[in-house]
Amino acid sequence: MKKIYFAGSIRGGREDANLYKQIIEYIQRSHKVLTEHIGNYSLSTTSRGREADEKIYLQDTEWLRVCDLVIAECTSPSLGVGYELAYAERYHKPCFILYDKSRTHLSAMLTGNKYYHIFAYERPEEVFDILDKILGNTPTDILPANHRQTT
Numbered sequence: 001m002k003k004i005y006f007a008g009s010i011r012g013g014r015e016d017a018n019l020y021k022q023i024i025e026y027i028q029r030s031h032k033v034l035t036e037h038i039g040n041y042s043l044s045t046t047s048r049g050r051e052a053d054e055k056i057y058l059q060d061t062e063w064l065r066v067c068d069l070v071i072a073e074c075t076s077p078s079l080g081v082g083y084e085l086a087y088a089e090r091y092h093k094p095c096f097i098l099y100d101k102s103r104t105h106l107s108a109m110l111t112g113n114k115y116y117h118i119f120a121y122e123r124p125e126e127v128f129d130i131l132d133k134i135l136g137n138t139p140t141d142i143l144p145a146n147h148r149q150t151t
Contacts, residue, residue, distance in 0.1 A: 002031045002135070005067035005088070008038045012078035017041040019124055020073060023098075026128055027071070031135060034063040061087060069094040071134065073127075075104050082109070089115050096134050098127055 008020040021039030101120040
């Protein structure tokens with residue numbers, strides 16, 4: 001059972017919270033999601049002060065250090081998710097990015113970085129096939145360079 005760090009927008013917007021919840025529940029069928037709270041629609045989008053934010057930072061960076069891989073849904077732009085991806089890369093954690101190409105364009109800081117495995121989708125139901133590819137094999141086996149979907 002892998003430990004998965006799921007990343008999705010919180011303070012950048014919660015419009016995709018229902019999709020996050022579905023993704024988390026799908027992953028939890030066979031793996032542990034360290035960040036299952038990301039799927040909670042009522043999660044606060046505002047700061048509760050420096051001390052509370054520091055606790056979040058310390059917990060999240062600990063989870064990033066101990067996870068086996070990161071799956072990030074990046075349709076809603078988020079500074080926090082960008083930071084989490086860079087942090088995970090620093091610790092050599094495999095990173096998989098999903099996004100709805102009909103709603104957004106990813107930053108060149110993601111698409112230009114060959115470290116990240118990027119999957120575009122057009123309909124939310126496509127996400128589950130992508131997750132099967134990510135979770136059903138080892139990360140190095142599933143994504144030859146010509147499979148990256150960034151358009």
